[in-house]
Amino acid sequence: MPRxxxxxLAYARSGDKGAGSNVGVVALTPExxxxxxxxxxxxxxxxxxxxxxxxPVERYEAPNLLALNFILHDSLGGGGSQSLKSDAQGKxxxxxxxYMELDVPDDLGIPDAE
Numbered sequence: 001m002p003r004x005x006x007x008x009l010a011y012a013r014s015g016d017k018g019a020g021s022n023v024g025v026v027a028l029t030p031e032x033x034x035x036x037x038x039x040x041x042x043x044x045x046x047x048x049x050x051x052x053x054x055x056p057v058e059r060y061e062a063p064n065l066l067a068l069n070f071i072l073h074d075s076l077g078g079g080g081s082q083s084l085k086s087d088a089q090g091k092x093x094x095x096x097x098x099y100m101e102l103d104v105p106d107d108l109g110i111p112d113a114e
Contacts, residue, residue, distance in 0.1 A: 001103040001104060001105055001106065002103070002104060002106065003101050003102070003103050003104075004101065004102060004104050004110060005098065005099060005100070005101055006025070006040075006097060006098045006099070006100045006101070006102060007098035007099070008110050008111070009027060009028060009032045009035075009036065009102070009104070009110065010025045010026055010027045010028060010032065010036065010098070011025075011026050011028075011098070012024060012025045012026070012094035012095070012097050012098050013026075013094050014092070014093040014094030014095075014097070016076055018076075019073070019074055019075075019076050020055065020071050020072055020073040020074060020075055020076060021053075021071070021072040021075045021076055021093045022069065022070075022071055022072075023045075023069070023070045023072065023093050023094050023097050024067055024068070024069045024070075024094070025040065025067060025068045025069075025070070025094075025097060026065060026066055026067045027066040027067070028066075028111055029066075029109065029111070030066060031108060031109055032066075032108065032109075032110075033063070033066040033067075035104065035105070035108055036068060037061065037068070039102050039103075039104075040059075040068055040100075040102070041059075042056075042057045042058070042059050042070075044100075045057050045059070045070050045072070045097070045100075048096075048097070048100045049072055049075065049093070049096070052072075052075050052093075053072040053073070053074065053075040054073075054074040054075065055072070055073030055074030055075070056073050057070055057071065057072055057073070058070065058071040058073070070097075072093065075093070
C-alpha cells in the first residue's frame, strides 16, 4: 500500500470554535470519502495533533458533502482573544491536517497531482 499525503485525497478548511479548532475535510471522490470514513479516525487525528490538542477530538460525518468534520477541543490556548499561540483562531489546522500521511489501497483511484 502506498503512503500518501491527505492533500492528495481531500481538501480542508478550518477555524476556531471557542478554545477549540474546527477542521472540515472534504474528499475528492465518493470512493475516497468511504476510505476516509474508515481511516481518518478520531484517534488518528488526536495522534496527529498531539502537540496542540489537549482535549478530546470529536468527528461528525456529512456524507452529502463527502466530508468529515473534526472538533479539536482545547487546541487554541483559550481562543483568539486569550491566547499567545501563533494561530489562536485555528486557520492553519486544516493545512496541518492535510500533511497527515495515510496508507491507501492501490485501487483507490487517487487523482493525479497537477
